[in-house]
Amino acid sequence: MLAKRIIPCLDVHNGRVTRGVQFGKAELGELRDMGDPVKLAMIYDAQGADELVFYDITATSEGRSLMLELATRTAEQCFMPLTIGGGVKTLEDFRKLLLAGADKVSINSGALAKPEVIGQAADHFGSQAVVLSVDAKRRADNSGWDVYAAGGRKNTGQDLIAWVVKGQELGAGEIVLNSIDGDGTNAGYDIEANRAVARAVDIPLVASGGAGNPEHMRSVLVEGEADAALAAGIFHRGEYTVRQVKEELAKAGVHLRLL
Template identity: 55%
Template sequence: MLTKRIIPCLDVNMGRVVKGINFVDLKDVGDPVAIAEFYNSEGADEIVFLDITATSDGRKTMIDVVKRTAEKVFIPLTVGGGIRTVDDFRDILKAGADKISINSSAVKDPTLITRAAEKFGTQCVVVAIDGRKREDGSGWNVVIAGGRTDTGLDAIEWAKKAERLGCGEILLTSMDADGTKNGYDIEFTSAITEAVNIPVIASGGCGKLEHFYDVFEKTNCDAALAASLFHYRKLTIRQVKEYLKEKKVSVRL
């Protein structure tokens, strides 16, 4: 049985880690390098580093922050935000990232997934899918630009297409659950994990220990991502893993 991964997420804005609800009302949490180093020592399985305003500001991910973070952490580092070309992939991987997460750019140009996978390997290409339930409840649409733009794309169809194009992993965020602390979106996560054969990281809505168990127990996701819970020290990564181990969930302690 594959071990389930616990992944803290660093949402970075202008070089600082921030946290908001549904991507707005951002509060400063601290220095990304120091925070990443702390999570590395705490036993995180990976770290996701998202430059959350790079795309909306039309600028590139801050390479220097990635470089300094990569020097301090010895676990896989996934970086996303403002990555639009194969050259951007190369630059960020060169700076020390292990995987690259693309979202808006993949929706706008799906061939980017294939071109990057052919050049760097599918294991490098993470497609981040932010989804919101349609008003009629018939499914989920893909939203981009930090949740501001509804693409009209069906999230399940998009996940399947991303896999076909060469994506190695999906980072799935429920915009309905994000920041609510009411738990992961089990219905949405289940729908996506059943539709694809690649690892899926569940994101958005985690508020307490039980939520980690719920998402692993009720869906086939491979990893659970959380941000504010860890940033504000409501829980430690070790606490989460020890709790999951007691619940007979396979984790790396």
Template identity: 50%
Template sequence: MLAKRIIPCLDVKDGRVVKGVNFVNLRDAGDPVELAALYDREGADEIVFLDISASVEGRQTMVEVVRQTAGEIAIPFTVGGGIKHVDDMKTILRAGADKIGINTAAVLNPSLIKEGALRFGSQCIVLAVDAKWNDEFGEWEVYTHGGRKPTGIRTLEWVKQAEKLGAGELLLTSMDADGTKNGFDIRLTSAVSDAVGIPVIASGGAGKEDDFEEVFTAGKADAGLAATIFHYKEIAIPHLKQHLKAKGVEIR
């Protein structure tokens, strides 16, 4: 069994890290380069940057942030947000990112997953999935555009298709749990983990150390991602790793 990973997530807007609850009410959480370097020193296994600046100016700012960060950290990092073409992937990878996260563009054009995987390798392509429970479906529905737009697509069908197209990893965010600190969405995470053979990063809802143990065991996730609890020093990564090791979870 692969060792589980702890991944801080930095939502970057106009060159600053921000954080909200259920995808809204954003507040400033610091400088992305400084935070990434801090998490590297603290023992994070990877970093995820999500660019939530929609404009062209936001993209240019993000490329510079990626370049600066690559010079400060030694751990892998994934960059997503607003990446629509293979050329966008190339720009971000050349700036120093190790993996590319795609979401909305992949839903609108699934062949982007295949194109990216053929060009840069499946290990480079992380499909980000924002999922919300839909009573009518009796399952989770995929949302795009930063969680604003329901697609009518069932999550389990989409992740299976993405794996076949060449996605190397899934970044699975529960919109129902996001920012609540009530724990990861175990039902969603375990259902997706059972549906695919590629690693699943669980995101949304982490509030305490035991939440990570639960998502790694009951949720079958390969990695646990969080933002608020790390940014505001509610949980320190070294303490979290010690806690998980004491509970028998194989951790890096």
């Protein structure tokens, strides 16, 4: 039986791990420096993280080449799956990141602008390397969720469920669902949105945005039917180690890989 995954996510700005306060504020300079990504990656590796995600929030080409270097350095030290995202637009972006040492590349706004890139990447590198990352926000009338582009700043008017189903059809091998309402709040994942996506697609779902404690993760993995829970702040701030989270979840009956 496949284990549920716990995935620390590192937001990287100019080669350093940062933590923005809430969606869209990183670009305004509201960042806290959390340290060297490779060092943090090694710590999470030792704590039993199941994967790592690096998310590049630098928009400059210097930042992007630092990310390639980072992927290579991390792959030399950590023998675990590594996903890299942020600013991915083209097949060439996929190629560079995969060659540098990423196992999976996540695409978000780039796929909204040119959905066919998903299919091109899946044809070239296999679906297992293509992650569709989606920023979604609950509609005011509670009728569902809209997909946002540009780091959560622009409502595309596209329905979340329709978009993830299309992403799967195009060849994505995994969905990461970032809840804009939950991000940075520590108030818990959007359970309903996760469950709706999990039931709409056959590919694995990674829940993201809102984790404040292990119970939030248990809830999204069990009631939300997600395959993995991604979190940043609670690990970076040292509130919980990955191991502590996994031990608590195991006690609550979640099937996990314990070291």
